[in-house]
Amino acid sequence: MGASTWSACCAPSRRNRAANVWNDRRQSSSESGDAIMKSERILERLRGLNDEIRRQDPRLHEEGMAARSGQETGTLEGLPGGAVESAVHSESIVMRRLRPVLAVKGGTTELAFADPAESELWKERLAGAKEHLDRAIRAVGRVELQGGRLDWVGTGWVVAENVLVTNRHVAQEFAQRRGEGFAFRMGSQGLMSARADFLQEIDNPAALEFELLRPLHIEEEPGPDVAFFEIKLTSGDARLAEPIKLSATIRETPAVATIGYPAYDSRIPEPDLMLRLYGNVFDSKRLAPGAVTKIEQTRLQHNCTTLGGNSGSVLVDLDSGLAVGLHFSGSFLATNYAVRADVVEDLLRRVRSGRTRRETANPVPPPAPPVRSKAAAPQGASGSASLTIPLTITVSLGGQAGLEPPARRWSGAPTEPDDGGGESGGEEARPEDYRDREGYAADFLGETVPLPKVERAASDVLTYDNEGQQDSVLRYEHYSVVMSRSRRLCFFSATNIDGNLSRKSARVGWKWDPRILKSQQIMNECYGNPPRFSRGHMTRREDPGWGDPVTAKRGNEDSMHVTNATPQMQAFNAPIWLALEDYALQHAREDDMKISVFTGPYFSDHDRPIYGVRIPLAFWKIIAFIHDETGRLCATGYEMNQEQNLPSEEEFVFGAFTSPQLGTAAQVPIHTIEMRSGLNFGPLASVDPLTGQMEGIGEAERPGLLALEQIRFI
Structure with missing residues (x-):
């Protein structure tokens, strides 16, 4: 090819150059708009x-007002969003004054604040408590591991002469129940060990390390998040610090402090703000x-500034x-939770007396989910017994024996996995x-209960022309989808289900959505007969199929759009994952039998391409409904990982996400799903019965759902 021909083919025309410049400006403008919206939310x-904080602590109010006034008169730089950024900066200064994070050096609190605008009140309070704090600081250590996947996992502190207390979810990273006792886990190079560096x-x-000799007790769920270890009394010439005494009087107070080891937390959607508060x-x-x-x-709420790694910190x-x-x-800059000290003391007393038998280990168990009068309970169920049904997740299709969902009044049935065949369901529709x-x-x-908001990847949301208006929501019968432009898969699919009006309909083939380009959807590529992937429904096929016969049929057929599918191995759709919606309907308000369900994949940088498509390794689901017993809005979250079912010839590393057993479903806090997915679920995290569960550096193992009765709805 000659030079002139190369120039004609590859050099952009004036029109193309202009179009490229316009597109670059539009993308830049879009990204700038996303940044401004994010700053406004922060x-x-x-x-x-x-x-x-000011309302709770009037003495801090006057100090904070001076910093607040600065944001209203601050000089702006004239850039888009400059006013918002200036206000965020000023409000961050207020935050660092009201809730500072101070250094600990030489075994004592360093009363040097990060900003010139120091808090005189906190100086006064902390100086007055110096003797108390110095004593507590010496008794707080960082839990470090040998032979595990992490160097350290959280915080622990001396609660008795030779006993260190930390959280269950910290302990489970390196220790476990074995029979009626407890032992350290096996690591990659043999038995793991742990120590606390004070x-x-x-x-x-310098380091001051004391060996953790053995796990004494790891409280089982749903009991308090507590674990005890026997710790060595001496380390060379050093002796273990004096224990921190536990208070028997728990009260609301404006003057407490956490002591622990905050770690950089990649799950937090406001990393810049985290760096500001912690000084990097x-x-x-x-x-x-x-x-x-x-x-x-059994717990208290506090508003000290914490991060992952603070798990196990003492609240003094x-x-x-x-x-x-x-x-x-x-939850970063929201609400923090601590097990009450009197609950810790009661549990420690019973551990030392040998009265923590496995079946009675939980001192204050939460109420069991109610059994509806119109739903058949498992045989032999009672108000105090639970039924655990063993389940092997890696069964072949159709091998779902061992799990029978509770009886239900609606006509839906667990979704059958897609066979991967068939490109189109007949005539293509028109917009x-x-x-x-x-x-x-x-x-x-x-x-x-609004649709989730895509926050972390807002600029990646696919939009389309909806009768002259740009729209990001693809609306179908009884459900909606929001798509990722880069992944060509949905960020989420959201549906309403009326169990009283459900109708069965015949299955149709998969179809394109004509409102967006075919190049923005995945019909074949990675899908097909094994070893290719199945088209896994996000909104289940029967979920939107309710109403009068015509509407129900349309809902069923609409579910067969490829925008509602993601690549899944056929063995992934385990019975519990498929039965979650059915089971939730049994706990929805009696006269309604209505639930709303949100489902989607986790998009991760670790997702690897197979057949030209980056395959999500894990999925989440959130179910919201009005609870039959409380009459209030309730929402529960779940995760499931398909990594073990992916083709063995491909190397997959999922990174931060770990599931208790690959291929099993687990109930998880909704705020955890928010952090991992980059989505905002509005009010749902606040009505989740697991609100406040688990804050740590690594994700400790979570028990998989072996039976539907394990789900916590209240």
Whole structure:
């Protein structure tokens, strides 16, 4: 090919160059708009939290007002969103004043704040509690591992002469129940071991390590998130610090502090804000003052600033120096949770007396899910017994014996896995054929449950022309989908289900959605007969199939759009995963039998391409409904991992996500799904019975669901 021909083929024309410039500007404008919206959400969150802290602690109010006024008169740089960024910066200063994170050096709190605008009140409070804090600081260590996948996993502290207390989900990373006792786990190079380093301070290269000799007790779920270890009393010439005494009086107070080891947390959707608050210093002993804001039956809520790695931190009362709680979880800049100190003390007393038999280990168990009068309960069920049915997940298709979903009044049945065949379901539709599709209804349950918002990857949301307007929601009969432009798969599929009006319909073939380009969808490529993938429904085929016969048929057929499918190995659709919606309907309000379901894949940088498509390794599901017993909105979250079912010739590394047993479903906190997926589920995380569960560096193993009765709805 001659030079002139090369130039004609490859050099962009003036029109193309102009189009490219316009597209670049449009993309830049879109990304700028996304950044502004994100900053606005952060600003709203910061202001709300700062205002709440002021209401709880009037003495801090006057100090905070000076910093707040600065944001209103601050100089803007004239850039798009500059005013918002300036306000976020000013509100961050307020946050660092109201809830500072202080360094611990030489075994004492360093009363040097990150900002010139220091808090005189916190200086006064912390200086007055110096003796208490210094004593507690010496007793708090970082739990470090040998032979495991992580170097360290959380925080622990000396609670008795030779006993270290931490969280269950920290302990489960390296220890487990064995028979009626407990033992260390096997690692990649043999039996794992653990120690606690009580120095690990900023700019301090020294170490003060005490060996964890054996696990004494790991409390089983749904009991409090507590574990005890016997710890060696001496390390060379050093002796273990004095224990931190436990308070028997738990009260709301504006003056407490956590002591622990915050780690950089990649799950937090506001990493820049995290860096501002922590000064980009992690993994070392820090002290964060705050308040106890609410007392519950077995736990308390507090608002000290924490991150993953703080799991197992002590919560110290500044007035008495006593421990009032064992921190176990938190949602960044929202609410933190700690096991009450009197609950820890009661459990420790029973461990030492040998009264923690396995079947009675939980001192305050939550109420069991109610058994509906119109649903057949498992045989032999009673108010105090549970039925656990063994289940092998890697069964062949059709081998679902051993799990029978509870009887139900609606006519749906667990979705059959797709066989991967068939490209089209007959005549292709036209965009105008979808004008009457209303899609997911936010008010379906009687309370507003909006569609999730794509936050982390907002610029990747696929839009289309909807009668002259740009739209991002593909609406079908009783369900809606939002697509990823880069992955050509849905971020999520959301559906409403009315179990009272469900109807069975014949299955049709898969079809394109004519409202978006075929190049933005996946019909074949990775799909087909084994070893290729099945088209796995996100919204199950029968879920939108309800209403009058015509509407139900349309809902069933609409579910067969490839926009509602993701690549799944056929063995992935385990019986429990398929039966979650059915089971939730049994706990929906009696007179409605309605639920809303959100399902989607986790998109990860670790997803590897097979047959030209990057295959999601794990999926999430959230179910919302009005609970039959409480009459209130309830939502539960679940995860499932298909990594073990993927072709063995391909190498897959999932990274941060670990499931208790690959291929099993697990109930997880909705805020965990939010952090991993980058989606915002609005009010649902606040009505999740697992709210406040698990905050750690690595994800400790979570028990898989072997029976539907294990699900917590309240």
